[in-house]
Structures are given as structure tokens and as C-alpha cells.
Amino acid sequence: xxxxxxxxxHLVRRRGQEARLRCSPMKGHSHVYWYRQLPExxxxxxxxxxxxxxxxxxGMPKERFSAEFPKEGPSILRxxxxxxxxxxxxxxxxxxxxxxxxxxxxxPGTRLTVL
Amino acid sequence: xxxxxxxxxxLSVQEGDSAVIKCTYSDSxxxxxxxxxxxxxxxxxxxxxxxxxxxxxxxxRIAVTLNKxxxxxxxxxxxxxPEDSAVYFCAAAKxxxxxxxxxxVKA
Numbered sequence: 001x002x003x004x005x006x007x008x009x010h011l012v013r014r015r016g017q018e019a020r021l022r023c024s025p026m027k028g029h030s031h032v033y034w035y036r037q038l039p040e041x042x043x044x045x046x047x048x049x050x051x052x053x054x055x056x057x058x059g060m061p062k063e064r065f066s067a068e069f070p071k072e073g074p075s076i077l078r079x080x081x082x083x084x085x086x087x088x089x090x091x092x093x094x095x096x097x098x099x100x101x102x103x104x105x106x107x108p109g110t111r112l113t114v115l
Numbered sequence: 116x117x118x119x120x121x122x123x124x125x126l127s128v129q130e131g132d133s134a135v136i137k138c139t140y141s142d143s144x145x146x147x148x149x150x151x152x153x154x155x156x157x158x159x160x161x162x163x164x165x166x167x168x169x170x171x172x173x174x175x176r177i178a179v180t181l182n183k184x185x186x187x188x189x190x191x192x193x194x195x196x197p198e199d200s201a202v203y204f205c206a207a208a209k210x211x212x213x214x215x216x217x218x219x220v221k222a
Contacts (some may be wrong), residue, residue, distance in 0.1 A: 017116040101146060
């Protein structure tokens with residue numbers, strides 16, 4: 001049973017370009033979470049999705065960021081017109097059920113560098 | 116969002132000593148309290164968790180205690196080893212994490 005997969009593992013973008021980060025949850029998991037981690041800092045919640053629905057996006061910046069989890073395929077975190085401050089590690093996690101009762105399994109992360 | 120505070124931010128202990136990390140939370144509806152370990156450059160991984168109907172849980176050298184009335188929970192690592200050196204995160208209220216504790220275990 002493969003764990004949570006993320007790709008790419010490393011992504012370099014120039015200011016103003018778009019970044020697309022992909023996350024495939026563990027088999028059977030329908031709950032996906034995205035987090036941002038700056039160097040030497042904690043995990044900051046961004047968005048929680050279930051299949052085809054955004055459940056909670058209270059941690060996501062209002063502009064330039066969007067997320068989706070289609071019926072088929074991976075969850076995608078999209079950052080438009082990237083700026084240097086977007087450079088960070090982005091982790092996704094998945095759980096079998098609600099996060100307030102179930103363990104989250106993390107992917108290896110995507111390290112985004114904005115030049 | 117929910118406020119989860121974690122202390123200390125850095126902890127240095129001698130090999131064989133115990134380490135204690137504490138977290139407080141504000142959402143009284145929280146029912147699940149996991150602890151994650153993150154090694155440098157790696158993903159966070161669950162090491163122990165506790166649910167609100169239990170006051171204490173132990174797994175070998177690791178234990179977690181929960182005081183729901185006071186809204187705080189703690190991670191206890193006994194007989195620390197150099198491989199315990201990592202950053203430890205607590206979480207509460209679904210997906211809110213503490214800022215992390217960097218644990219150094221000196222051989």
C-alpha cells in the first residue's frame with residue numbers, strides 16, 4: 001500500500017510564474033490537507049478537502065492560491081504569479097476519516113523555490 | 116484559527132535523560148491529540164496520539180498525558196537516545212499544529 005505521494009519533490013519557478021503541486025492520498029483516504037512549512041518553522045494549515053469539495057480553506061491566502069480534489073486524479077494546490085515569499089515546503093496529508101479523530105499521513109513534501 | 120501553543124521551542128538533554136514537551140489548546144471541542152516527529156528534510160510522522168476519553172497513553176519510551184479540563188497535553192520521552200533528536204509537533208482541533216520543539220539529545 002503506497003503512502004501519500006507528492007510531486008514534484010522540488011520545483012523552481014521565477015517570480016510571476018505558476019506553480020502546481022500534486023498530491024495523491026493513501027488508497028482509501030478521501031480526506032486531504034495541505035500545509036505550508038517555512039524553514040525552521042511549524043506546519044501551517046492551508047486547506048482541507050474531501051473528494052470534489054473544499055471543506056475548510058480558512059488557512060489559505062485569499063489571492064493567488066487555490067486547491068482542488070477532483071473525483072478522479074490527485075489533489076492539486078495551485079499558486080499563481082508566485083512571489084519569493086511563497087518559497088517553502090508544501091506538505092499534503094491524508095486521513096481515512098475526519099482529522100479530529102484520525103491520524104494524518106504525510107507525503108514527502110514539495111520544496112518550492114521562487115527565484 | 117485554533118491556537119495551539121507548544122513549549123519549549125528548543126530542548127537539549129543528555130542521553131539517557133527524560134524530555135517533556137507541553138502543548139495547550141483553546142478549542143474545548145478538540146478530541147484527538149497527535150504528536151508528530153519530523154527529522155531534518157523529512158516528512159512529519161506520527162509517534163503517538165491520544166483521544167479525549169483517555170488521560171494517559173504509553174508506548175515503550177514514549178508517553179502522552181492529557182488534561183482536558185486544563186486544555187493541555189504533554190509528550191514524555193524517557194531514556195532519550197541520539198536518534199530521538201528531531202523536531203516534535205503537537206496538534207489539536209483537527210489540523211492546527213504547535214510551532215514545534217527542536218530536541219537535541221547529546222551523546
